[in-house]
Structure formats: structure tokens, C-alpha cells
Amino acid sequence: METALASLKERIGEIHDLDRTSSLLGWDQQVKMPPGGAGVRAEQLATLERVAHEALTSDEIGRLLDKLATQEDSLDYDSNEASLIRLVRREWEKARRVPSELRAEMTRAASLAMPVWVKARQESDFSQFLPALRSNFELRRRYVECFDDYDEPYDVLLDDFEPGMKTAEVRAVFDRLKEEQVPLVAAAREEGDRPVRGVTFPLEGQKAFELKVIERFGYDPSEWRLDTAVHPFAASIAIGDIRLTTRYFDDNLDGLFGTMHETGHGLYEHGVSRELERTPLAHGASLGFHESQSRMWENMVGRSLPFWRHFFPQLQATFPEALSGASLDDWYRSVNWVAPSLIRVEADEATYNLHIILRFELEQELLADSIELEELPEIWNQRMQDYLGVEPPNDALGVLQDMHWAVGAIGYFSTYALGNVISGQLWEKLTAEIPDMHDQFEQGEFGALAGWLQENLWRHGRKFMPRELIERSTGGGLDPEPYLRYLRGKYPLAA
Amino acid sequence: METALASLKERIGEIHDLDRTSSLLGWDQQVKMPPGGAGVRAEQLATLERVAHEALTSDEIGRLLDKLATQEDSLDYDSNEASLIRLVRREWEKARRVPSELRAEMTRAASLAMPVWVKARQESDFSQFLPALRSNFELRRRYVECFDDYDEPYDVLLDDFEPGMKTAEVRAVFDRLKEEQVPLVAAAREEGDRPVRGVTFPLEGQKAFELKVIERFGYDPSEWRLDTAVHPFAASIAIGDIRLTTRYFDDNLDGLFGTMHETGHGLYEHGVSRELERTPLAHGASLGFHESQSRMWENMVGRSLPFWRHFFPQLQATFPEALSGASLDDWYRSVNWVAPSLIRVEADEATYNLHIILRFELEQELLADSIELEELPEIWNQRMQDYLGVEPPNDALGVLQDMHWAVGAIGYFSTYALGNVISGQLWEKLTAEIPDMHDQFEQGEFGALAGWLQENLWRHGRKFMPRELIERSTGGGLDPEPYLRYLRGKYPLAA
Numbered sequence: 010m011e012t013a014l015a016s017l018k019e020r021i022g023e024i025h026d027l028d029r030t031s032s033l034l035g036w037d038q039q040v041k042m043p044p045g046g047a048g049v050r051a052e053q054l055a056t057l058e059r060v061a062h063e064a065l066t067s068d069e070i071g072r073l074l075d076k077l078a079t080q081e082d083s084l085d086y087d088s089n090e091a092s093l094i095r096l097v098r099r100e101w102e103k104a105r106r107v108p109s110e111l112r113a114e115m116t117r118a119a120s121l122a123m124p125v126w127v128k129a130r131q132e133s134d135f136s137q138f139l140p141a142l143r144s145n146f147e148l149r150r151r152y153v154e155c156f157d158d159y160d161e162p163y164d165v166l167l168d169d170f171e172p173g174m175k176t177a178e179v180r181a182v183f184d185r186l187k188e189e190q191v192p193l194v195a196a197a198r199e200e201g202d203r204p205v206r207g208v209t210f211p212l213e214g215q216k217a218f219e220l221k222v223i224e225r226f227g228y229d230p231s232e233w234r235l236d237t238a239v240h241p242f243a244a245s246i247a248i249g250d251i252r253l254t255t256r257y258f259d260d261n262l263d264g265l266f267g268t269m270h271e272t273g274h275g276l277y278e279h280g281v282s283r284e285l286e287r288t289p290l291a292h293g294a295s296l297g298f299h300e301s302q303s304r305m306w307e308n309m310v311g312r313s314l315p316f317w318r319h320f321f322p323q324l325q326a327t328f329p330e331a332l333s334g335a336s337l338d339d340w341y342r343s344v345n346w347v348a349p350s351l352i353r354v355e356a357d358e359a360t361y362n363l364h365i366i367l368r369f370e371l372e373q374e375l376l377a378d379s380i381e382l383e384e385l386p387e388i389w390n391q392r393m394q395d396y397l398g399v400e401p402p403n404d405a406l407g408v409l410q411d412m413h414w415a416v417g418a419i420g421y422f423s424t425y426a427l428g429n430v431i432s433g434q435l436w437e438k439l440t441a442e443i444p445d446m447h448d449q450f451e452q453g454e455f456g457a458l459a460g461w462l463q464e465n466l467w468r469h470g471r472k473f474m475p476r477e478l479i480e481r482s483t484g485g486g487l488d489p490e491p492y493l494r495y496l497r498g499k500y501p502l503a504a
Numbered sequence: 505m506e507t508a509l510a511s512l513k514e515r516i517g518e519i520h521d522l523d524r525t526s527s528l529l530g531w532d533q534q535v536k537m538p539p540g541g542a543g544v545r546a547e548q549l550a551t552l553e554r555v556a557h558e559a560l561t562s563d564e565i566g567r568l569l570d571k572l573a574t575q576e577d578s579l580d581y582d583s584n585e586a587s588l589i590r591l592v593r594r595e596w597e598k599a600r601r602v603p604s605e606l607r608a609e610m611t612r613a614a615s616l617a618m619p620v621w622v623k624a625r626q627e628s629d630f631s632q633f634l635p636a637l638r639s640n641f642e643l644r645r646r647y648v649e650c651f652d653d654y655d656e657p658y659d660v661l662l663d664d665f666e667p668g669m670k671t672a673e674v675r676a677v678f679d680r681l682k683e684e685q686v687p688l689v690a691a692a693r694e695e696g697d698r699p700v701r702g703v704t705f706p707l708e709g710q711k712a713f714e715l716k717v718i719e720r721f722g723y724d725p726s727e728w729r730l731d732t733a734v735h736p737f738a739a740s741i742a743i744g745d746i747r748l749t750t751r752y753f754d755d756n757l758d759g760l761f762g763t764m765h766e767t768g769h770g771l772y773e774h775g776v777s778r779e780l781e782r783t784p785l786a787h788g789a790s791l792g793f794h795e796s797q798s799r800m801w802e803n804m805v806g807r808s809l810p811f812w813r814h815f816f817p818q819l820q821a822t823f824p825e826a827l828s829g830a831s832l833d834d835w836y837r838s839v840n841w842v843a844p845s846l847i848r849v850e851a852d853e854a855t856y857n858l859h860i861i862l863r864f865e866l867e868q869e870l871l872a873d874s875i876e877l878e879e880l881p882e883i884w885n886q887r888m889q890d891y892l893g894v895e896p897p898n899d900a901l902g903v904l905q906d907m908h909w910a911v912g913a914i915g916y917f918s919t920y921a922l923g924n925v926i927s928g929q930l931w932e933k934l935t936a937e938i939p940d941m942h943d944q945f946e947q948g949e950f951g952a953l954a955g956w957l958q959e960n961l962w963r964h965g966r967k968f969m970p971r972e973l974i975e976r977s978t979g980g981g982l983d984p985e986p987y988l989r990y991l992r993g994k995y996p997l998a999a
Contacts, residue, residue, distance in 0.1 A: 046745025250541025
């Protein structure tokens with residue numbers, strides 16, 4: 010068993026090297042690559058993916074897993090070794106079910122759909138995008154057919170992003186969110202304008218200020234980078250090599266909140282136990298758990314009153330022209346303004362989940378053939394009216410706004426709202442266990458928060474399934490109530 | 505044959521993707537990576553190298569080459585296809601001769617030797633480095649034993665850097681260079697100080713000025729980058745993705761000359777025909793040919809009087825404090841100052857080859873056991889006295905100055921002087937074919953030069969062996985006389 014385990018670790022280590030290398034190729038592509046490198050970069054990424062996939066699905070990995078099967082039970086369930094074997098077996102079995110031709114076709118269709126979507130969105134014309142979208146959905150149906158252990162087809166798609174999560178669980182949670190959030194938004198929506206508006210935030214000030222903030226969170230240039238990108242993201246090239254990207258706007262501080270969001274992702278990847286390096290355990294447990302961290306640091310920390318009690322004087326000193334006339338309360342209300350809007354990525358905390366629920370429901374109805382792809386724009390606009398009270402004037406501001414379906418990521422959206430739900434559960438737990446947490450925020454101290462998350466979440470990486478991790482970190486199952494309590498606490502008018 | 509060729513191209517394309525990806529990992533390591541990524545990066549690089557090497561040496565590549573052998577003669581020798589088959593066969597046969605354990609040991613020994621060399625150089629103590637150096641030399645001897653088609657052992661080492669070149673040819677050329685350059689240096693060496701000295705060149709001015717220069721050479725941000733690095737180099741991630749690095753000094757413009765040097769490397773890689781992309785043909789033909797381009801653009805162009813007739817007024821305008829009192833002649837003499845010195849990388853054009861010849865001779869004598877490794881420092885210092893009239897006061901400024909032997913690159917140094925020799929041959933040819941080339945330099949125009957090199961050298965990539973390429977581009981064999989004529993023309997006092 011020692012030998013089989015060592016062989017497995019060696020092979021899996023190499024696959025992990027290839028995966029992390031793909032991450033670097035992707036980071037470079039969006040951050041540093043001159044435009045002339047684009048064509049060859051696509052080939053390089055495809056080759057890396059193919060080599061890593063062939064290595065994972067090899068017969069040799071299967072033989073090693075077989076050898077380890079008999080002795081696996083003697084290992085402690087929580088041990089790194091048992092967790093590695095569980096994860097590799099799960100991934101090997103999933104990957105072996107999908108013919109490589111289908112996988113290649115899915116990748117190719119997504120690459121082809123991307124520029125079609127870009128043009129369709131530019132011209133706000135859903136009909137241009139329809140054939141490519143149909144193709145992506147058809148390929149996902151064929152993908153679902155590769156599996157047989159699901160309750161409903163959407164389970165298979167969801168499992169790629171939120172391992173082990175069932176559609177029925179998500180639906181129950183989302184129904185509850187919708188029941189509460191639709192009236193909450195209607196009650197909390199603000200009239201008139203934000204108190205702070207029409208001002209300018211010079212870029213150099215933004216860069217200096219956000220560094221001060223994220224260094225308090227844990228950012229450290231010896232193991233992190235921060236660059237700009239058109240579509241911000243976080244990448245981990247190693248546990249000790251975390252790369253954040255952000256962007257800046259002249260007339261608001263959305264860039265700062267975006268940076269705090271990506272820092273949340275980065276802290277999670279950076280907090281994985283170093284013992285798990287060079288294994289597939291060295292990542293966050295799921296997209297939902299990841300989003301719980303990014304949204305926690307952006308919103309529950311970065312838009313909280315204690316946070317701004319500490320930082321607002323420094324912000325005023327950085328931007329005297331914009332903020333000398335504003336009070337802390339003006340600023341707090343401005344960055345927590347509730348206003349139903351058309352675009353998901355610009356949505357406030359009160360409305361965000363409703364954007365997600367709309368997409369989740371549409372994905373399921375499309376897969377169930379209860380609606381047709383042609384009807385999407387019309388149904389989209391009607392639901393926006395029902396859930397948020399706003400109606401998109403065109404496809405660009407409606408059904409064409411997100412790139413996810415273009416790249417074939419169907420089943421992905423729900424993880425954003427699951428992230429909010431999980432963040433609510435974690436927040437309630439750690440508020441109970443660190444009673445003076447908000448006092449610490451007022452002192453600019455976030456170490457107790459980070460320490461709790463490190464101990465209860467980050468260090469585990471992917472050792473446990475999301476379901477297990479919710480239980481271990483919060484003591485219960487997936488539960489929307491804590492997040493709803495958080496929202497009602499934040500927007501008392503709606504409570 | 506169509507099918508076998510298509511299969512070969514596909515497999516070779518993937519290997520090329522992996523190789524270029526390694527280049528990106530290496531570039532990032534030296535330019536962007538936070539220090540915390542170092543340990544994992546070494547593993548990632550080792551994995552990429554291993555996967556690419558396994559793919560190249562696979563039985564399948566051998567079978568495809570066998571299939572193509574019979575029909576290969578029907579292809580035009582100059583065609584991309586025939587050139588690809590020749591190169592892949594050569595590389596496959598070489599790679600198959602070396603056991604993978606030996607290759608791994610060579611890589612490991614080099615990694616281990618690097619920090620030992622760094623410390624030994626810091627403490628100027630050759631004896632600390634001796635065991636690691638011995639190990640690298642012993643491994644090279646074992647490497648040589650894997651081959652049987654050589655005249656002398658050094659041929660095998662040289663072939664990795666200058667394919668097909670024989671030690672005997674290099675020795676004959678170097679003997680001739682030495683015969684001329686030792687007295688030339690003695691006669692041309694300058695007394696006293698450079699006319700321009702003790703001044704400051706603000707960094708922002710250096711960056712702005714060098715961009716103006718290299719944009720005239722062909723640098724274009726849509727397909728190039730320029731960053732800083734501790735040890736400057738050029739990398740090509742794709743033909744359309746060329747990355748230069750440089751560094752800056754406060755009190756001189758060595759950074760500018762370094763940038764022009766790396767631009768020469770970049771122009772060569774960027775000038776390869778796009779038809780050759782994603783094949784191993786998409787690189788310069790050899791290290792010697794590469795160095796011919798870097799040294800040509802740095803020295804024959806960038807240190808020439810016509811170049812500075814055009815650029816000196818702009819340089820003065822950029823650095824008025826440093827240069828308002830200097831004449832063009834002062835500046836030209838300052839950047840072409842002949843002064844035998846201890847350090848190769850700081851050597852002027854008149855002395856540079858002698859640094860190389862010293863290393864080439866020592867490498868051969870060590871392989872032939874005619875000197876012992878223990879004797880190296882003493883012999884090094886004696887030869888420096890004989891060839892250049894200077895004597896290193898310690899090992900750091902003598903035998904320990906270069907990292908090449910630490911990383912196992914034995915046989916590499918000679919390509920630097922071969923580059924000078926080849927640059928001389930190309931220069932004489934293109935001066936004859938473009939009679940007004942220097943007049944164009946005076947106008948800041950370098951298009952005719954670049955066009956000639958593109959047509960006669962760059963576009964071919966690695967389609968031809970260095971020997972063939974010298975013949976095709978200059979009409980003769982390897983010949984030191986043109987470079988010697990160039991030197992005598994530049995330093996008339998010594999003529």
C-alpha cells in the first residue's frame with residue numbers, strides 16, 4: 010500500500026503541476042500577454058488540458074486505486090491520504106465516463122460560442138447567439154447521458170461545480186430565499202439618489218487605499234500579486250503564489266469592493282494547509298464555498314459599519330475632494346444602497362440572489378423542455394419584472410449579459426447564491442464564537458476572523474465534500490435562514 | 505504519407521506547446537512570480553520537461569519517422585515538411601540515446617549546484633564549488649558516452665548548442681581570433697578615463713529613450729513586452745508573443761545596450777515564418793546564430809557612429825544634465841571604450857572574444873584531463889594575464905563569475921564568440937548588398953537591415969543546420985576574417 014500510495018501521489022502531483030500551469034497560462038493571457046499571442050495560447054491551453062486529462066483517466070491510476078481500495082479503510086477518514094484517495098477516485102470515475110470526443114466537442118463548441126456571444130451582446134441580438142446556445146445545451150444533454158446516478162439531469166451539471174449537491178436541495182433553499190427576498194427588496198428599495206455621487210476618485214489613491222485594506226486582510230507581496238484585468242478574477246499558481254486582479258473606475262469605488270471580493274477567494278486558496286500542496290486537495294472545496302469567502306470579505310466585512318468606522322477617516326484623507334463633505338453615514342448608505350437593477354454583477358446584497366434564482370430556474374426549465382430556447386428573452390424580461398420590478402429594455406441588458414452559457418458553464422450560476430447562503434451560516438457561527446469581532450473590525454483588526462476561517466475551513470482544502478464541510482464548520486445542513494437573518498439585520502426597514 | 509505527416513505534426517505541435525509553456529513558466533519565474541511560488545515552480549518546470557521529453561522519445565514518433573523515411577526524398581529539401589522531418593529525426597535520435605535516469609541526474613545535479621555556486625561566488629571561494637563542478641563534469645562525460653559519432657568528446661557537448669559544429673572547426677577559428685585580438689587589444693586599449701563619466705541618467709528617461717530606439721528596430725507592443733529582470737534575457741512564448749527583459753543602472757546606459765541586445769534575440773524569434781508556428785522549427789537556428797543577432801543590434805548597430813549621429817541629440821535632450829557638455833565624439837568614444845577587464849559580461853567588443861576563448865580552452869583541457877579541476881583558479885588567472893593583461897584578485901572576479909558551469913552548460917560559452925564571427929560575416933555581406941545602410945542609420949531607419957535579415961536568416965527558423973545557413977546567408981563557410989576586419993575598422997589605432 011505504501012508503494013501504491015507513493016505512486017499515486019507522484020502521478021497526481023504531476024497532474025496537479027499541469028493544472029496549475031494551465032492556471033498560469035490563463036492568468037497570463039488575461040493580464041500580461043500581448044494580443045499577438047492569443048492564437049497560440051489557445052492551443053497551449055488545449056494541449057495542457059488534454060495531457061492532464063489523459064493522465065488522470067489513465068488505466069494506471071485505475072490500477073493504483075484498485076490496489077488501494079482494500080487497505081483504504083485502515084486509514085483515518087480525516088487523514089490527508091484517505092481524503093486524497095477519495096477525491097482522486099471520484100474524479101477518475103467521473104472523467105472515465107465521458108468519451109474524450111464529447112469532451113473535445115464541448116471545449117470546441119464553447120470556444121466557438123464565445124466570439125458569437127460577444128458580437129450578439131454588442132448588437133443586443135439574442136437570435137445571433139441562439140444556434141451556439143442550442144449547441145451548448147445539446148452537448149450538456151449528451152454529457153448528462155454519460156451518467157446514471159442522478160435524481161434529475163441538472164444534478165449532473167451542478168456536481169461539476171458543487172460536488173454532491175442535489176438540485177432538489179438547491180431548489181428548496183432558493184424557493185425560501187425567493188419567498189423572503191422578493192418582499193424584502195420591495196420594502197428596502199431606496200428612492201432618490203445615493204448620498205455620495207458625482208465625485209471623482211483618482212486612481213493612484215484607489216490603488217494605495219485598497220492595498221492598505223487588503224494587507225490588513227492578509228495580502229502579502231511575498232506570496233501574492235495584484236494586477237489589473239478587464240474581467241477581474243483570482244488565480245492560485247501555488248499555495249504560496251496567489252494572484253488577484255481588479256479594475257478601477259473614475260467615479261466610484263467598485264474597484265475596491267471587487268478587490269476585497271477577489272482577496273476573499275485568494276485567502277481561501279492561500280489558507281489551504283501546505284501539507285496538501287501538489288495534490289488536487291489544494292483548492293477550495295467548491296465554487297459555493299469559494300463564493301462564500303469572496304462575498305463575506307467583500308460584503309459582510311467590507312460593506313459593514315464597523316469596517317467603515319475604522320477606514321472612513323483614511324478614505325476621506327485619501328480622497329478629500331470627493332468625501333470631505335460626506336459623513337460616515339452618507340458613505341455607509343451609499344455603498345449599501347438597495348436599488349433593483351438589470352445587471353447581476355452590479356447588484357446589491359439585497360437583490361443579488363434574485364438574479365441567480367432567475368437563471369437557475371431557467372436552466373432547469375430549458376433542460377426539462379418546459380420552455381424553448383427561443384422564448385428565453387421574453388421569459389427573462391417577464392421574470393425580472395416579477396422578481397425585481399425592473400424590465401430590461403434590450404437583450405444586452407437582459408439575457409445576453411453573462412458569458413457563462415456561452416462558455417458552456419450551465420449549472421454554475423446557482424453556486425453564487427449558495428455562496429451567500431453558506432456565508433450566512435458561517436457568519437452566524439463565527440459571530441457567536443468571536444463575540445467582539447465587530448469591535449475588532451473597528452480597530453482595523455481582522456486576524457480573529459481569518460484565524461477562525463483558517464482553522465475551520467481554509468486549511469481543509471478539498472478534503473471533504475461541501476455537505477460534510479457545512480456540517481463540520483457550522484454544525485448543521487445547508488440552511489438559508491442565517492443569510493436571511495443577516496439581510497433583515499442589515500436592512501431593518503424591510504424586517 | 506499524408507496521414508503520417510499529419511500525425512507527426514499533431515504530436516510535435518503538442519510537444520512544442522509544452523516547450524513554449526515551459527518558457528512562459530521560466531519567464532514568469534524571473535519577472536512576475538512572488539518569491540513564495542519558487543518551490544512549486546521548480547516542480548512544475550520539471551513536470552513539463554519530463555512530459556515533453558517522454559512525448560518526444562515515444563515509440564510512436566519513431567514509427568511515424570520510419571513511415572516517412574521512404575517517401576521523404578520526394579519532398580523538396582527546402583520545404584517546411586522536409587525540414588521538420590529532418591529536425592525531428594535528429595532530435596528523436598539524440599534524445600533516445602540518453603537514458604532518462606541520466607537526464608534526470610543531470611537536471612538534479614544542476615539544480616543542486618546552483619545555490620552552491622551562488623554562495624561560493626559570494627564568499628569568493630572556489631573550493632566550495634569544486635565538488636558540484638566535479639559532479640557536473642562527470643555527468644557530462646557519461647552523457648558523451650551515450651554517443652559514438654564524434655571526432656572528440658567536446659563535439660557532443662557543443663552539438664546541443666551549435667548543432668553539427670565540430671570542435672576542430674571552432675578551435676581553428678578561435679586560434680585565428682586569438683592571434684589577432686591579443687595584439688589588437690594591447691594596441692587599442694585606452695589610457696585614462698572615458699570622456700563621459702560621473703553623471704546620472706534618471707530611470708524614467710532611460711525607459712522612454714530605449715522604447716524610442718527599439719520601436720525603430722521593430723518592437724511593437726501588440727506582439728512584444730518589455731519588463732525588468734535581475735538577469736536579463738529574451739523569451740518567445742509564440743512567434744507573436746516576444747518578451748524582452750532588461751535592467752537599469754543610475755550611472756550608465758548599459759541598460760540601453762542590454763535592451764538592444766535582447767531586442768536582437770527577439771527580432772530573430774519574431775521574424776520566423778508564421779508557417780512554422782507550433783513546430784520546433786519556430787526558433788533561431790542555434791545559439792551562435794542567436795548571438796550573432798543580439799550582438800549585431802547591440803554593437804554593430806547600437807554602438808555605431810551613424811546610429812549615434814541620429815540618436816545623440818535626442819539622448820542629450822533626454823538627459824540634459826548628464827550630456828549637455830558632451831560632444832557626439834565624447835559619447836561615441838565612451839560607449840566604445842577599450843579596456844581589458846575581469847568580467848566577461850562587461851567586456852567591450854575588442855576584448856570580448858578573448859574571455860570566451862579562455863573558457864573554451866579550459867573546458868577542453870578539463871575534458872581531456874590535461875588539467876585538473878583543482879588547478880582551475882590558478883590557470884584562469886594566468887590566462888587572463890596572458891590574453892588580456894589583467895589578473896583577477898579573487899575567485900569571484902575570476903573563475904566563479906559565470907553561472908554556466910553551475911547549471912551544467914558545458915560547451916555553451918563558445919557560441920558567444922561564434923555569434924561574433926557569424927555577425928561579422930553577415931555584416932560584410934549586407935553592407936555590400938545595402939550600400940547606403942549607414943546613411944539610413946543616420947536617418948533613424950533600420951528597415952533595410954531588418955528586411956535583409958528577415959529574408960536571408962530570420963524566416964528560416966531552424967529549417968537548416970547552422971553550417972547550411974552560414975553558406976546560404978553569406979555564401980561561404982565559417983570564417984573569422986570579416987569580424988576581424990570589422991574590429992580593425994572600428995579600432996583604427998590597432999590596425
